[in-house]
Amino acid sequence: MLRVSEYARRMAVAEPHTPARRRALRADAIRNREAIVEAAAEVMAEQGAAVDVREIARRSGVGMGTLYRHFPKKEDLVRTVLDQDFSRWAEAARQAAIEAEDPWAALTDFYRQALSGCARHRAIMESFALTWTDPDPTGIPQLRAVLEELRARAAELLRPGVTTEDLVLLLISLGYAAQFTDECRPHMWNRLLLISLDGLRAEHREPLPES
Amino acid sequence: MLRVSEYARRMAVAEPHTPARRRALRADAIRNREAIVEAAAEVMAEQGAAVDVREIARRSGVGMGTLYRHFPKKEDLVRTVLDQDFSRWAEAARQAAIEAEDPWAALTDFYRQALSGCARHRAIMESFALTWTDPDPTGIPQLRAVLEELRARAAELLRPGVTTEDLVLLLISLGYAAQFTDECRPHMWNRLLLISLDGLRAEHREPLPES
DNA sequence: CGCTAGGCGGAGCACTTGCTCCGCAAACTA
């Protein structure tokens, strides 16, 4: 992954006199931008996206002016953090699936990894509700593609009629359960996961209702 | 069920000189109170409990002063509506279970009824997150008792180790799925429900992990 | 080292939202 500081310098070196940006970002500006994103990610994982901007500024040790210089709208910062954390989260889950021994284990490990991420990141869970029907390819569709592949590989083991959309919705549904049981009963969601995945096995022949 | 107006009159007739209330509520006061609760229930079902109080006042055709005379804190109104709607909702689900032909159908019909309620009432779903560990007997425990009985009756048909707590969490989890798919894909949650319930069947012998 | 463009900080504005206050009106009583 390209770090922000490298990105800023490359842009500056590549086009030193772009009308949009004549000089490289100052060193303190780069540090500050990184601190802001880091603090925002931390606090958004804890409390979701509806966070007081002052709290982010405080945690990153930066003034309001600085924050709004880098991210003119709160929404800009939220998107930046979400793009980053969502991608990392989805990638970790994909990786868990890749390392599995067989198609069924791939599905299981994918869910386990993804759900343990959900449990610890409120903003990611919230983003589902907003991007569920959103065509932005860095959001749900990214996830959908992975699940589509896992489903294809495990097709023989899955009950007839199970769609990728079912798998996405299952993830979101269990993600919610994971999130709010995680504090007082960590990993209780593992039981629900096992139950649901067993319900997906090919031995169940009863057709699923048309959605 | 005792209607509010009747309740108010009975109190007044029974104890006309209670220090807390010397006279019966005025007729317009009773009408207004009912209108407020009704409007609040409607708007809370649509938008959840985080609603602007002015919106409730507007919809019920009442001023702010009137609203706050009847419910000194917004929280009071929210509790009143939630107690009412949660009870009606839980009762409807219980009734669906009672009318079923066998223990498994009772479980299925209970979930189906409960989830179709969740899908149309944001505030009820939100209340789960808040009352999950709350001992207040009009909330989750009420639900837990019903599920406990359904579980006992269907014990032979359920996989070993399934707890009432699992059934509660499943309801909440699917309730979330029901809620946010209901707009664009109504009843898609029926598929997840069938899958999950099949995962609960006794033919699955693999033990569930300790939570 | 000195200059200056670019960056920094945080007080403060605008708007939202929970809640209060008080002059006025209408419902009940006798």
Place this chain on the structure above:
DNA sequence: TAGTTTGCGGAGCAAGTGCTCCGCCTAGCG
């Protein structure tokens, strides 16, 4: 019907939050 008490309405207050403005400062250049 007249008097009184209860209730009504909505302007306005206080606190929270997104965002701006502007004077000061310093990193980077020559």
